[in-house]
Amino acid sequence: MNILVSYDWLKEYVDLKGLTPEQFAARVSLSGPGVERLYPQGRDLDKIVVGHVLNVDKHPNADKLRIAVVDLGNSKATIVCGGSNLEKDQWVVVAKVGSNVRWHGEGELVELVPAEIRGVKSEGMICAANEIGLFDAFPHQEREILDLGKALPGMKLKPGTPLADALGLSGDTLMDIEVTSNRPDAFSLLGIAREAATILNKKLEWKPAVVRKPKIAKNKNLQVMVSDKKLCPRYMAAKIEGVTVGQSPWWMKRRLLSAGIRPINTAVDITNFVMLELGQPMHVFDAEKLAGNKLNVRKAKAGETMQALDGKTYKLHEDALVIADAEHPQAVAGVMGAETSAVTIGTTSIVLEAASFDPVSIRRTARKLNLYSDAQLRFEKGLSTQALPDAMARAIELITELCGGELTTLQDVQTAKYKAPSYSISFAKIDELIGVPIKKTDAASTLKRLGFAVKTDAKKLTATVPWWRDHDIESGRDLVEEIARVYGYANLPSVFPAGVSKRKTDRELILEQKTRDLVCGAGYTEAFTYSFISKQIAERAGFDTKSMLKLSNPLSADFEFMRTSLLPSMLDVMAENQDRFRDQHLFEIAHAYYTKDKGLPNEQLEMAVGVMGDRAWKEARGLVEHTFDGLGVRNIAWKPLATDPFWHPGRTAQAFDGDRLLATVGEIHPNLASKYKFDGRVALAHVPLENVFDSASDAKLYTPIPTYPVSKRDAAFVVSRDIHVQDMTAALMRASKLIRHVEWFDTYRGKGLPEDKKSVAFHFFIGSDEKTLETSDVDQVMDLVMKEAKNIFNAQPRI
Amino acid sequence: MIEESLRSLLNRARKAVTDAKNMSDIDALDIAFLGRKGELADLMKQMSSAKSEDRPKLGAMANEVKTEIEKLISLKRDSFAMSGLQKQLDQEREDVTEPGIKPAQGHLHLMNHAIRDIEKIFTDAGFVRVRYPEVEWDKYAFENLNMPADHPARDEWETFFVDTPPDAKNGKMILTPHATSGTARILSEKDLPIRAINISKTYRRQIDLTHVPMFHQFDGLIVDKGLNLTHLLGILDYFVKSFFGPDRKVRVRPYHFRFTEPSFEVDISTDSKMGKNGWLELGGAGMLHPNVLKAAGIDPEVYTGLAFGWGVERTYMMREGLHMDDIRTLYKNDLRFLNQF
Structure with missing residues (x-):
């Protein structure tokens, strides 16, 4: 949480002589609250000065304009002015040529140039408050110029004085300070001053106000009741009668404005001032508007509503703590007061409140009502019950000073005796x-x-x-x-603690990296998608979200379910890219989340592969084989998968090690492809890596290099389309012990072959460990191969 | 006579070799003059008809002629071979400034480049990389980290909740908002001492130009006897110098996290790549709060824990001087983006 602190104001609480805001920021940030930014003040008011109106004349050519002669100290200026309240002898703000103003308080700052208005030369401008960024300080009607005499009563003004000097702004710097959430005590001028005094070893110059007691206590004219002592451990209320509420003096306004708080009236401003100064929020009620002269700290009743000071009406839930009069809630405790009991100019009797509230309750109520305030921000961080007397004393002191009146009641309802830890x-x-x-x-x-x-x-x-x-x-x-x-972390040496971890890296993490290298090394690009998916993306890919973990507070429907497969996201990525990339080779390695009956979901590491291109599915399969090879997965059986509506029934295979599924690879079903408007071929692979890693091996296998030459023969067979190459390879391998290796290299279908047939070609590697084979020996082996092919697969040799 | 013939043979050979146009002409001349049935051989046959006293002289002369013709032919051959190679080389000359043929180029995602760099730095320093659940119990993400239910500090995490009933022992099921839940997990294993780096996907309810709802954090942890603040500074210094460069400085400022006491924000000195001179906020660090150790059943009087952690995305971008107007680009998976890394 950040607070804006005026350096000038801060000096009232701590001796900062000889220290610039920059030096302050550099040192204090290293040991205490972090000063994040510095904003030097008064710069906007360059070339804007105090003027005294010597004379006012009619404008010859315009009814609403007049011509003022203004004393600027060393010179006099003739200025055309449209201000409705302009009059002779007035103290005004004059923007000289070269200054920056905001025309009619709107738009960007504009540099003022000499002008001729309706035929009369104007040497500057007499400003309205909104034209120089001071509307909040000096609210006004449209067309009204800032009457400094009225705005700054009692201040001695001199023609020609820069306005920033007159307002005391020059030389001040606002510091934007971050205070951590555990230190609401430092979220105040006094708190920052205390930190600074300690860190800089300077003197804290602050004394708490003296708690005054009413001359004759008239406790009967205000009944204070705390019905919920758990949520309100302490409540102080003071009634002051006969007050005059008006506009605050400039010094007060200036302090509030420096912290970004808009001045309202003296009573309200004082509560805000005390909050900024001491960190304890306060509230003030119009005593005459409290029914039954009663304040009751209680929980809201069913159906109760309250119009808050922000003008909105809130429906209060029954957990909300409120401050009620005899009839209605007059404040949501610690959050905001009610419009009905607001103090306004003209109020003559007030009740000041300083209270302690349960931080959790305040926080929950604010969240529920979606109603936030400076007071709530502080209360929900947790404030001490012992902060109240100082705050109350200070508020009473200021009310007495600025509003007069007489303190008639001061009550303090405290539940537990305080013992400092x-x-x-x-x-x-x-x-x-x-x-x-x-x-x-x-x-x-x-x-x-x-x-x-x-x-x-x-x-x-x-x-x-x-x-x-x-x-x-x-x-x-x-x-x-x-x-x-306070000793200073910068004064500590840095010592690297050498050592070695007792625990070793998990095998899964090592193999995950290895897999990533293998696949990336094979020319695939890694995608990285969110763990959550939308119902729409899941369903488009044919996945049911019913089995997925659902978030109860997703950011939007796009992020509602924890995925059980990476494939829907992969399809989405491919579809998004297909206009620019016709050939795609993508992969992703991430967790999928499988719900369990009890406990946390299974987070399983999976790989998705996506290929777009003419030979997509073959490439995807090849990549999976490449990955298996690289990981030392050796025992693999491929089986067709023809029954899943996600996959192309004739172009999908699953790899198994025994019963363990290692991969599903295939082209996506044409129905699915059309949903994504793919016009190229798209293949995917789903690789449950945990299974693959279980089958993986680091062991290196060595087969001796043959001593005698190995002959290579090729042969092609015409067989039924239903025959699997995997089966043929295995069977033909067994045709003779001299066959070292059988390798498929081509399958042909089409012209010259019946529809239901295909020609499959293999390389045969034939050799003996004992001798160099004669051609006739090799021929004999090939004869056996042909026979075996004929017997088992009804294969015809293809010539 | 023979002498004459030898001389004439040499002269004719000289002319013929000079006139030869290509390698096959030379081959023909080689056979015609020096072959088994060639002219020189014929002359040698006639040698028997010469006087016996002349024979040695004639023999020597014939040898000279042979050597000379061989030399001529060999030279000519070399010259043909030379010009043939020249021609070949010339024909084979290419524009060597054209790009080569690259193998298929794969690309790791930027985040995995980052994760690897960070992992390497810490494994080099004797840390082990660990990984813990992303879908996690409240117990590990908050409760054991000294953030009891309803603590306002929890608000800062903007947590995603899973729509499932809470567990009696572990509380609500959530998506972990920080890698620190892994710290609570490691601690609960009580396999001391600990020297681990947890790099994890983390989740928070935020998405805008500078935030993504899924991102990465790494959380380092050392638990041992006799550790103190100077050691934490030592680790931070090691990481910053390894990751950002030896000229970088690190500083810590007081901060507040519930799970550490004291807590710090860690800044690094900037360089021109980062666009300004001064300090940039990097992440958080601190000494594990005694309550965090206690929650895991570790005696805080005996063991001290040092922890530090920050966002992978932010840290990596900071180092590379990569500026993305929209951080969401990282996870949009536009191939024009992915293919750059």
Whole structure:
């Protein structure tokens, strides 16, 4: 979470003399909250100055324009102005030639050039607040110029003073600071100041406001009740009567604006100011609008609704904690107040609230209502119950100063007695964890500067946690971080801890990499698709999502199911690319997720291969064989798969090692191909790698190189189309012991052969271990081959 | 007489060799002059008719003539052979600036290049790569990592939930939002000491120009006796120098993660490739929170754990100076993209 901090404002809480914002950022970021960006202020207001209107005349050619003569200190300027509220003796803002303004508060900044308006020369412009980015500070009607005298009451103005100087903006820098979620205490000016004071070893210049008590307590005129003490461990309310609510003075507006908060009115601004200053959110009710003069912290009732300050009406669920009057909710606790009890200009009696709420409840309510606020952001991080008195005292002090009135009631409903947590850690442990010896006095002094009460003895340090840290400091170990970061991580040496893992790499990871290398090395490109798929993609490929894990909160329908196969995504990728690539060789290795009756799904490593091209399915099969070879998978039986509607019935095969499926390779069914509008041939392979790895072997096999020459003979056979080459190869191999190897090299169908026949050609490698074979010996072997082919496959030799 | 004939033979041979037009002319001359039934052989036969005292002289002369003709023929042959080769070489001359014939070129996905680089750096340093479930129990992704139910820190993870009833012991089934769930798994195996790098697919509910709902993280873990902050700095320094280059510096800033205490954000010094000088945020690191060790049944008084981890995509792009306007390009699988790596 990020907070915008004005450097100028921060200086009110910590002595930063002689330190630039840049130096501050560089040092503090290394030991505390990270300063992410610096925004020097007042630069937009260059060449924009304070002017005093000496005279106003009618414009000769335009009814709505007038001509003002303005004192700019060293000079006078004649300016044509359309401001409806322009008058003599007014203090105004003059943009001189060369300055940048936003015409009528809209569009981009435009550089001002000398102009002639309806025949009259104008040496600059008298600005409305929205033309110089100050609308939030000084809201106005259309055509109204900024009347500085009214906007900055009591401020002594001088003609010619740069506006940035007059407003105190020049020299200020806004710092965008990231505060981690465990440190809501640092999400405030005081918190940042405290961090800075500790890290920079500077003085924290801040004293809490004194808690005032009403002169005569009139507790009867406000009844405070906490019905849900678990969700609201502490609630403070103060009633102040006879107040005057108006516009806040510039100093207040300026502070709020620097943090990005829009000024509303004095009472509301004060609650926001206290939140920014101390980190404790507050709320203020119009006391006269609270029915029954009652505040009850309770859960919402069924059917209750509330119009919040953002103007929207929210239906409250029964878990929501609300602050109700005798009748209705007047605030969603810690999130936002109700419109009905909002303090407005004219309110004369107010109730200030400072409260502690259960962070989880606040967070859930905000999520449920989809309603967020600066207060909620802080509450849900967890704030101390002990923050309330300071915040309340400060708010009362400011109300008294800016709105007057009399404090008539101050109530504090607290459920449990507070006991500050206290932790110990030994000096030895501190040194052991940080890795360098830390001086005992340094350790103690760091903690003290951070607000801990520290006691030490020879061996250990005991620190009582300041209330503002009672949510994030949870053990003695946490104290070590405080000591180490302030010591400075940059001051620690870096020491590489040499060693060797006891555990060895899993075989699956090694073989996965090997497979990837094999397939990539064979010219395939690796795709990388999401683990989740949509119902549409699954169903297009003919996969049923019923068996898939379903997400309960998918980002969109595109990411709803955990896939049980990589093939649908592969088809999608091929279809997406087919306009540009007619030949595709793709693969992906990833997990598929198979649900189980109980427990986590099986995450199985699978490979998908996708080939597009004229000989797609043969190539896909070849790639799978290549992969098996490379992995040392040797015992493979191929079987046709003709019954799956996904696959082409005549061009799909499955590889098995015994009963273990190693791969399914084939052309996709033409029906499927047409769904994807493929016009080329598309083949896929699905390779369950876990099975393949089970069949894989690292062992190297060696067959002695033959001593005697090996003869190579070719033969072709005409057989029925139903005969499998795999069977022929195996059978013909057995025709003679002299056959060392049989290798298929061609299959022919077509002209010269009957429809139901094919010609299959093989190489035969024939040799003996004992002698060089004579031609006649080889002929004899081939005769045996022919006989065997005839007997088993009814094969005719093809000449 | 014979002397005359020998002289004339040499002269004729000289002329004939000079006039020969190609290799077959020379072959013919070789046979005609020097062959078994050639002219020189004929003359040698006539040698018997010469006076006996002249014979040695004539014999020597005949040898000289033979040697001379052989030399002539050989020279001519060489010259023909030479010009024949010249011709062949000339014919075979190609434009050597044309590209060669490449083998089929496969491409690994950019992410697997990244994963391999990172894996290598850590295995070189004695770490073992491990992998744990992507569909995971709440217990390992949050509960054991010191993030009890309803802890606001959980919001930062934007977790995907699986539509299935929660398990009594392990809580809800989710897609792991960080590789740190693997850390909880390794710890629960209690096989100490530990030196592991978990590279995992991770999932978060976010998709825009700079976020994808599935991405990768790596999470390193060392658990041993006697480890301290200086060791964590040592590992970070080793990785940054190995991965980004020896000139790079690393710095850590305090941060907050529930599972480490203290926690850091890790920055690296930038170079001109990254477009600016200064520091860039790399990832998170810290000492394992005692509660995390306790949740796994490891005594935090005896063992210390150091952990660090960050996004693979971001880290790799940072190193390569690759700028993608839209990170989703990584997983769109346009071949024009995939074929580049």
